[in-house]
Amino acid sequence: MTATVPPVPAAVPRLSRNRDFQLLWIGQALSDFGSSMTYIVLPLVLLASGNSTTVAATVGTVSLAVGLVARLPAGYLSDRCDQRALMLGSDLVRLVAVGSLAVYVLLRPVPVALALVTVVVSVAALEVFRPAQSKVIRRIVPTEQLGAALSLNQARAYGADIAAPAAAGLLLALEPSVPLAVDALTFGVSALCVAVVVRAPRRGGGADGAPSGRDAEAAGPQPVAERFLTRFTAGWRYLAGDRFMRWCVLYGAGLNLAFSALTFALILGVGSRPDGAVAVGTAMSAAAVAGLAGSLLTPYVQRHVSLKATLLAGPATGAVLLAVAWTSGSTIAFVAGFCALCLLIPVISATFGTIMAVAVPEEIYGRVITASGLVAQIVQPCGPLAAGLLLARLSLPTTAAAFAMAFALLAAVPVALPKPPQTSTPAPARSPS
Numbered sequence: 001m002t003a004t005v006p007p008v009p010a011a012v013p014r015l016s017r018n019r020d021f022q023l024l025w026i027g028q029a030l031s032d033f034g035s036s037m038t039y040i041v042l043p044l045v046l047l048a049s050g051n052s053t054t055v056a057a058t059v060g061t062v063s064l065a066v067g068l069v070a071r072l073p074a075g076y077l078s079d080r081c082d083q084r085a086l087m088l089g090s091d092l093v094r095l096v097a098v099g100s101l102a103v104y105v106l107l108r109p110v111p112v113a114l115a116l117v118t119v120v121v122s123v124a125a126l127e128v129f130r131p132a133q134s135k136v137i138r139r140i141v142p143t144e145q146l147g148a149a150l151s152l153n154q155a156r157a158y159g160a161d162i163a164a165p166a167a168a169g170l171l172l173a174l175e176p177s178v179p180l181a182v183d184a185l186t187f188g189v190s191a192l193c194v195a196v197v198v199r200a201p202r203r204g205g206g207a208d209g210a211p212s213g214r215d216a217e218a219a220g221p222q223p224v225a226e227r228f229l230t231r232f233t234a235g236w237r238y239l240a241g242d243r244f245m246r247w248c249v250l251y252g253a254g255l256n257l258a259f260s261a262l263t264f265a266l267i268l269g270v271g272s273r274p275d276g277a278v279a280v281g282t283a284m285s286a287a288a289v290a291g292l293a294g295s296l297l298t299p300y301v302q303r304h305v306s307l308k309a310t311l312l313a314g315p316a317t318g319a320v321l322l323a324v325a326w327t328s329g330s331t332i333a334f335v336a337g338f339c340a341l342c343l344l345i346p347v348i349s350a351t352f353g354t355i356m357a358v359a360v361p362e363e364i365y366g367r368v369i370t371a372s373g374l375v376a377q378i379v380q381p382c383g384p385l386a387a388g389l390l391l392a393r394l395s396l397p398t399t400a401a402a403f404a405m406a407f408a409l410l411a412a413v414p415v416a417l418p419k420p421p422q423t424s425t426p427a428p429a430r431s432p433s
Contacts, residue, residue, distance in 0.1 A: 015141070015152070018141065018145075020136075020140040021141055024137065024193060024194070024197060025152060026193060027091075027192070028156060029156040029160065030189050031186045031190040033167070034098075034179075034182055035126075036161055036163075037168040037171070037182065038122075038180060038183045039164075040165060040168045041176070042115060042118075042180075043056040043057070043059060044056075044176075045105055045110055045176050049111075066119070066120050066127075068374060071370045071374050072374060075369065075371065077366075078131035078134075078135055078365075078366030078367075079363060079366040080231075083132035083136050084136065084194060086128055087132050087133055088195055090125040090126065090129035091125075091129070091187045094125045094126070094184075095184050095187040095191065098184040101114060102180035102183075102184055103177070105176050105180060131366040131370050134366070135366055136197070137149055137150075137357075139362075146358060147298060147302045147350065147354040150298070150353045150354055150357065151296065151297075154295035154346050155292055155296050158291040158292035158295055159292055162289065167179070235367030235368040235371035235372075236367075238360070239368065239371055239372060244417075244419065244421055245368075245372065245421070247416075248355075249376050250375075251410070251414075252375075253378070253379055253380075254410055255315065255348070256376055256380045256383075257380055258406045258407060259341055259383070260384065261382075261384070261386040262341070262387070263338070263383070264384040264387035266280065266334065267280055268388065268391055269334075270396070273331075279331065279335070283338060286335070287338060287339050294343040294344060295346045295350065297347060298347050301347050302350075308415075310347060310348060311414040311417065312411050313344055314348050315341075315410035317341070317344060318341040319403075320404075321337030322334065322337040322403045322404035323400075323404040325400040326397050331396070333400075334400050337400075353369075355421075356368065359421040387399075
């Protein structure tokens with residue numbers, strides 16, 4: 001990893017003095033906070049309107065499904081359109097959608113149809129925002145600081161998850177529409193931050209990295225544009241052709257599935273015991289703090305720990321602690337294994353993200369990160385079901401043994417880690433991809 005991301009030269013200004021990055025970070029920190037509140041409040045508002053728990057849970061399922069469906073088109077748009085315009089439009093669309101819902105909640109019980117429309121529109125807009133923001137950050141942050149920038153972006157999400165539940169409860173007690181209105185306001189602030197960000201020059205020329213202006217004239221006749229399907233699948237083809245990237249997304253898919261199952265095993269297995277709700281709540285709060293700490297530690301780990309050691313440490317630590325939970329029957333060891341993974345998984349995620357930001361050509365970067373994210377997360381929804389099936393047949397300690405074996409297998413995978421790709425360079429004259 002240290003060979004992939006060089007140390008920051010003394011002449012490069014610190015991120016704290018990068019105005020554009022700071023504006024984007026502040027806007028998204030507020031937006032993440034508001035969205036985390038809405039994620040908690042909306043099901044409660046539906047229940048208060050007389051809907052069943054099944055209906056309220058359906059909203060969460062729709063949110064996950066829309067995110068997966070919208071991800072690939074969002075990556076394509078981020079590579080083909082102006083990223084700042086996409087981000088600004090996404091914020092304004094979410095401002096209108098959530099703001100309208102807040103007004104409706106203030107006046108009368110919210111219908112399920114309106115809640116579903118709000119979720120669909122908001123999640124689709126969020127998926128468009130994310131890859132566009134990733135491309136903007138790649139341009140406004142020096143290559144040497146991308147790891148630190150990505151870790152700070154992860155930290156803001158964990159910070160929102162820590163602060164939002166308490167704030168949502170307080171605002172919900174005042175009036176159910178208030179946390180939704182606050183969420184809408186955060187989108188307005190985020191849009192303002194995006195609007196004043198200085199447009200940074202594209203690396204490698206015009207849109208999609210194709211040469212423009214005098215560069216295009218000097219390059220001579222350009223090839224005929226590729227077909228839509230070829231352009232749309234460019235991210236998939238890049239992943240299929242790069243052995244390291246293939247390895248990354250498959251490793252990530254296995255880690256996400258195992259961690260998702262472990263999370264629900266904790267909720268169901270520990271939560272079903274006497275005073276289990278308190279233990280689960282404490283564990284989740286500790287996990288959020290661990291995730292925040294892991295995100296902040298990422299730049300240090302990237303500079304001082306090899307990539308193989310980083311990828312091995314997370315699942316290996318989890319496997320050891322879960323094995324202790326199995327042999328001792330200790331709930332504390334089970335929770336400790338969960339929290340250790342919460343500490344180390346953000347480091348692994350940000351490390352992969354940094355390598356991709358440095359190595360993937362900018363003209364297809366949006367499509368590559370959305371394709372890799374889809375592959376890494378597509379099996380994650382199976383985790384809760386797997387946890388339920390295990391606990392239906394096994395005790396919690398025996399379930400811990402199954403997870404210990406799963407994470408031990410994942411810890412062995414980095415032994416065959418291929419060499420990471422080299423830093424990308426501006427693309428030569430070529431047809432838009």
